[in-house]
Amino acid sequence: MLNIIRKVLINKRDAKIISRKNKIKEIIEKKKLNLKIKSFGNKNPNKFFYVIQRSPGGGMFSNLNYVIHHLYLAEKLNFIPVVDMANFPTLYNENKSIMGTLNSWEYFFEPVSPYTLKEVYKSKNVVITDKNTKKNKFFDGLRYLTNDHKKIFFKYIKIKKYLIKEKNNFLTRKLKNKNFLGVHFRGTDYKNRERHPLPATKKQIVKNINRLKKKFNFDYIFLVTEEKDYLNYLKKEFKNVISYSKLYTNKNQIFFESQIKDLRYKIGKTNIIDMLILAHSKHLLGIDSNLTDASIYFSKKKIPFTKIFNGYNSNNIFFAQIKWYIKKNLPYFLGGFKDN
Numbered sequence: 001m002l003n004i005i006r007k008v009l010i011n012k013r014d015a016k017i018i019s020r021k022n023k024i025k026e027i028i029e030k031k032k033l034n035l036k037i038k039s040f041g042n043k044n045p046n047k048f049f050y051v052i053q054r055s056p057g058g059g060m061f062s063n064l065n066y067v068i069h070h071l072y073l074a075e076k077l078n079f080i081p082v083v084d085m086a087n088f089p090t091l092y093n094e095n096k097s098i099m100g101t102l103n104s105w106e107y108f109f110e111p112v113s114p115y116t117l118k119e120v121y122k123s124k125n126v127v128i129t130d131k132n133t134k135k136n137k138f139f140d141g142l143r144y145l146t147n148d149h150k151k152i153f154f155k156y157i158k159i160k161k162y163l164i165k166e167k168n169n170f171l172t173r174k175l176k177n178k179n180f181l182g183v184h185f186r187g188t189d190y191k192n193r194e195r196h197p198l199p200a201t202k203k204q205i206v207k208n209i210n211r212l213k214k215k216f217n218f219d220y221i222f223l224v225t226e227e228k229d230y231l232n233y234l235k236k237e238f239k240n241v242i243s244y245s246k247l248y249t250n251k252n253q254i255f256f257e258s259q260i261k262d263l264r265y266k267i268g269k270t271n272i273i274d275m276l277i278l279a280h281s282k283h284l285l286g287i288d289s290n291l292t293d294a295s296i297y298f299s300k301k302k303i304p305f306t307k308i309f310n311g312y313n314s315n316n317i318f319f320a321q322i323k324w325y326i327k328k329n330l331p332y333f334l335g336g337f338k339d340n
Contacts, residue, residue, distance in 0.1 A: 006317055013189050015255030017056040018095045018264070041122035049120045050079035051128040052112075053088035060108075060271040061142065061290035063090060064157070067105075068145065069138045070129055071112060072152045079127060081112050081156070082120050088131075091255060092268035107265055108272055110158040142293040153297075159272065167276040170244050175280070180220035181212055182281030182303075184292050185234070187227030189253045194320035197288045198310035198337075201328050202230070206237055207339050208285055208306060222281060224274045224291065226254045244277055245270045279303070310337050 037048070052070040057063045067083055074081040085093065086103035093104040101107070103117065120126060133139035138149070145153075183205065190199045200208075212218060220240045225231055228248035234241050247270050249257050257263055271291065278284060278295035284305040286292050296303055310327070314320045330336030 010317070013192060013252055015091050015253050017089045017091055018093055019089070038126050038128070039124050040120075040126055042124055043119060044123040044125070047123065048077070048079045048125045048127065049115065049123055050074040050077065050081045051120065051126060052081060052083045053085070053129055054131045055085075055088035055090060057090040057131070059290055060092065060268055061275070061294040064294065065142050065145075065290065066133065066139055067112075068142075068149055068153055068157065069136070071156050072138075072149050075152060080115060082115055082117060083109075083112055084117055084120075084128075086117060092264045094262055094265050098262065098265050104265075104268065108160055108163065108268055110160065112156045141288075141290065142297040145297075159276075163269065163272050163276070167273050170273070170277060171280060174242055175220065175222065175277070178220045179216070179218055180222050180281055181209065181216070181218040182278040182284045182295070183209065183221055183223050183225075183234075184278065184284070184286030184289060184295075185223060185225040185227070185230050186287060186289055186291075187225060187230050188249065188251070191324045192252075192313070192321045194313050194317050195315055196313055198313055198324050198327070199287055200308040200310065201337060202233055203339060204308050204310075204337060205234070205285070208308065209234075209238065212283060212285060212306060216283060218282070222277055224278060244273050 050070070050073075052067055052074070054063055054066050057066070071081050083105040084103065085105040086101070090104055092107065093102070096102075098104075098107050105111075137144045138146075185205055186199045190196060209221065220242065221234070221238055223231065223234055223241050223243045224245070225234075225243070226245070226247065226249060228250050231241075231243065231248055247254060247257075247260070247263075247266060251257065254267060255264065260266065275291055275294045276298060278292070279299040281295075281303060284292055284295060284303050285308070286305075287308050287310070292305065296305065310324075314323050327336050332338055
């Protein structure tokens with residue numbers, strides 16, 4: 001019975017990939033591939049390909065973190081890396097071609113090598129990653145990556161030009177010459193996701209925005225949130241709140257919105273542009289998240305980061321559903337959150 005309830009909770013909270021018939025995946029599963037060299041044909045007999053896959057994976061920047069560390073490993077092994085998020089779909093894959101590709105990596109990033117997946121899967125020597133992070137700290141946040149990883153990042157990670165253009169246009173139209181505070185106000189499924197940092201409350205966000213505005217004279221707030229209620233709340237509290245995103249939800253998970261065309265692609269696109277804009281902010285406010293990590297990692301300058309730390313949610317999926325809600329409504333002396 002507990003397993004049935006667990007499954008219902010996960011299905012109500014977590015987004016799922018869009019599945020489609022996948023011959024390559026069927027071959028790999030049949031052969032039980034697990035970071036082993038496999039042969040798909042006789043092409044390129046003197047080359048070794050390293051296929052980076054993470055299906056279903058996690059959020060955009062968790063997946064990016066995963067790819068960067070595997071690129072590092074591929075270079076150590078002197079293998080040729082390719083990222084396969086077509087045959088191994090992530091949450092951001094649509095069930096049709098976007099910009100001429102089924103590979104969701106290439107919706108947002110340039111290929112990491114000149115070899116196509118079609119050629120790789122006709123080649124003699126192919127290594128395929130097993131999607132697991134094995135509690136390796138280098139998969140657990142961009143802040144843990146080394147200077148060697150940074151070299152790999154600059155060598156391989158190229159964001160598509162159309163995303164850079166949209167980011168630059170927004171900065172020019174909305175934030176040119178502005179002294180702005182970047183705020184990441186995480187909501188929705190973070191409130192009940194086990195083992196993750198407990199998100200900030202409205203009271204905590206407002207108190208810290210006021211404190212930072214007073215201290216540094218910020219004249220604008222650039223807000224990143226997926227929760228519509230949070231957007232509306234902060235717009236009432238502060239006059240100069242702006243956001244790039246047009247994707248908001250009152251559901252438990254933004255992937256559950258069903259009326260938006262190409263929703264998964266648009267979520268990924270928005271995630272990246274939001275992150276790039278945050279990387280231009282004078283100061284960041286939020287909780288530990290892969291998005292704030294990525295903003296700091298991509299920034300060309302050091303960004304001060306005010307972190308709201310409420311501890312972590314329970315490891316138990318059942319208690320994790322209610323822990324944040326209980327603590328949010330309790331005074332601090334009874335186990336609730338600090339205001340600051």
